[in-house]
Amino acid sequence: MLVLTRKSNQSIMIGDDVEVSVLSVMGEKVRIGIQAPQEIPVFRKEIYLEIHRDDGTLEERAPSEVDDALEELGESER
Structure with a gap:
């Protein structure tokens, strides 16, 4: 590091x-x-981990799933 x-x-x-x-x-x-x-996704680590919690990659996730993950964490879109 x-x-x-x-x-x-x-x-x-x-x-x-x-x-x-x-x-x-x-x-x-x-x-x-x-x-x-724009094509480089930038997330706080806790949001990134929530998006990937089911071993799915960001590209495999539907935008609604990303929105749901953000909502669960009480966050708005980037």
């Missing part, structure tokens, strides 16, 4: 197309922004 230190308003690049920015730091909470192409 690569570990980096960043301050507010700084970012890192993943490949040529994905930028992860630190938007703000408030106590123990860090607010990040992720700029990525």
Whole structure:
């Protein structure tokens, strides 16, 4: 695992197309922004695990199943 230190308003690049920015730091909470192409799915880990809980891949899941998983976690769409 690569570990980096960043301050507010700084970012890192993943490949040529994905930028992860630190938007703000408030106590123990860090607010990040992720700029990525539309075809790259970006989820919080707990949502990703919920989507994959039945060993299905994201591509095999119908959009309604993803919506249901988000609803169960009390989340809205990305």
